Amino acid sequence: MAVVYEKTKLLTDKPLHYCPGCTHGIIHRLVAEAIDELGIQNRTIGIAPVGCAVFAYDYFNCDMMEAAHGRAPAVATGCKRVNPGNIVFTYQGDGDLASIGAAEITHAATRGENITVIFVNNAIYGMTGGQMAPTTLPGQVTTTSPYGRDPKLCGYPIRISEMLATLDGPAFISRVSVHDVKHILDAKKSIKKAFETQLAGKGFSLVEVLSACPTNWGMTPQESLKWLEQNMIPQYPLGIKKEVE
Amino acid sequence: MGQKMLMKGNEAIAEAAIQAGCRFFFGYPITPQNQIPEYMSKRLPKIEGGCFLQAESEVAAINMVYGAAGAGARVMTSSSSPGISLKQEGISYIVGAELPCVIVNMVRGGPGLGSIQPAQSDYFQSTRGGGHGDYRMLVLAPSSVQEAVELTQEAFDLADLYRNPVLVMGDGLIGQMMEPVEMPERKPRTDLPEKTWAATGWEPGCGRDRAIINSLYIDPAVLEKHVNHLYEKYAAMEANECRWQEEMTEDADYIIVAYGTTARIARSAMRKLREEGIRAGLIRPITLWPFPAAPIAAAAKHAKAILTVEMSMGQMVEDVRLAVEGAVPVHFFGRTGGIVPTVREIITQVETLAKGGH
């Protein structure tokens, strides 16, 4: 019998702490598989965020740094500038990247910093218990928008991928989803492409991954994937937003 | 480079860092320290492996320092008071993750946007850690451009030795004035531990554990153990790194305690007072943390009074009082907001003490 599929060695044996049905685990696996398939474990440095993925350094089986909230792109910049031969990636959520770290991500992108950013957008602050995020949809109920996000009061969700794609610095930006197997395969391709972009020295690459948060959305895992497909994708259209050949 | 050159304090600090092996600098413009990043932006790109980057903010700059230090490099950032406040988050993380780096603060008047003139009102912030959590930093306070060169160079060794950031605390005057300096090349100390903890790429069987540069310890018992470990390092710093300079303290009735620019003015005042027949002495802390409490306590045993002079409303004076433990009266004179005290003002203060005033 041949192995068709098994857990990559780029993930450690530590059980993931994520809630049942949380798609962070899928995204971790795709990133780890990409590093594994590209044969770059021995020179990859991952930068973990603050948020649900704060313990990412326990899961990715490569050298890791843990950054302050939103600062992962700055940490990655320092790391990459010291050892340009390293492959440096950040793994950040929407609160981390699109709110408190909006300056760091924008400037890393516009500098064309030769790093890869995995941006997990689940439209909510997960780790702190389900507060409104910069990516929370209009009308979406969270613990700090209990009547639904009112754009008149707190503005509109940020489309990070489209925003960064307007800059000259980035070499590859795409938005993908992990709500079904087909989209998971597409997501994998994009993530691999992002790392290949860095390997080729082309500059900044970012993959925004739409992700489900069943616990804080107050849904079953199955309902949350459906909700992602029906509500998040219209707000955050999938596809490649920028690609420099 | 044996011969003396005339250099501005800020530029001398930048060149000194390069001569000590610093190849990475991340900064953000703020007066009165701009000549440091400007100088680095000229020099570092011309040196193999060197990199200067102007960050989008002080916050980003200190986090770039975190990443570069985590990758094992000798790295520096500089700023002035409001910018140093912004860096505090990153400094706390750097301490927690036990990363070595050098931070320069050319202190200006505060609070808030304050002024751009010299001040020493960041003493509390510098010597008490500055950011959140239980920690300390070595704080080196030069009082001349030459000393700024030497302390900056030593700061890199001390940072590597203790795996802790080192703060070089000057003020607008130290940064802006020109003095003749010798600029030696300085090789790193040979007894420094290898940076086997740095994140440079790992695979199974590569001969070391996977590097995790991190300050998160979610289990309180583990965090307490980690902080205890940090405090063992601080105890070693207190035992080994405390520095100060004493002048004419042996027979002094009145001891002036002052550091940095203020110490230069206090020295002139002390000499004038001696000419007047008033036995004055000077203790100049060179490390603000660890604080030279022992020599101050020793001098207090035979002095009539101590006068602490600062460019602030009185911050170091609290450490002087703690050192003296009430043995003699500790008086304070300070100017703040960017005003530099004059020799005459200090003389008047001591004369008043000598006449039994205050």
Add this chain to the structure above:
Amino acid sequence: MAKLTIAGETCKGCGLCADVCPRHLLALSKEINTKGYHPIAITDQDQCIGCAFCARMCPDAVIKVEK
């Protein structure tokens, strides 16, 4: 003929794998693992075609597929 190996101890019983199985061969077990979850189990190993959809969907990487 394909074979699934499920690391039941790390399964959180979210059931996402069951939803994507084209032959509907996965269901939560009546057993409870040490974390307190009902882990997923295969109901009819012989019917498995080894497509690995389940493994690709699993957030916790608990499924190994051989063929």
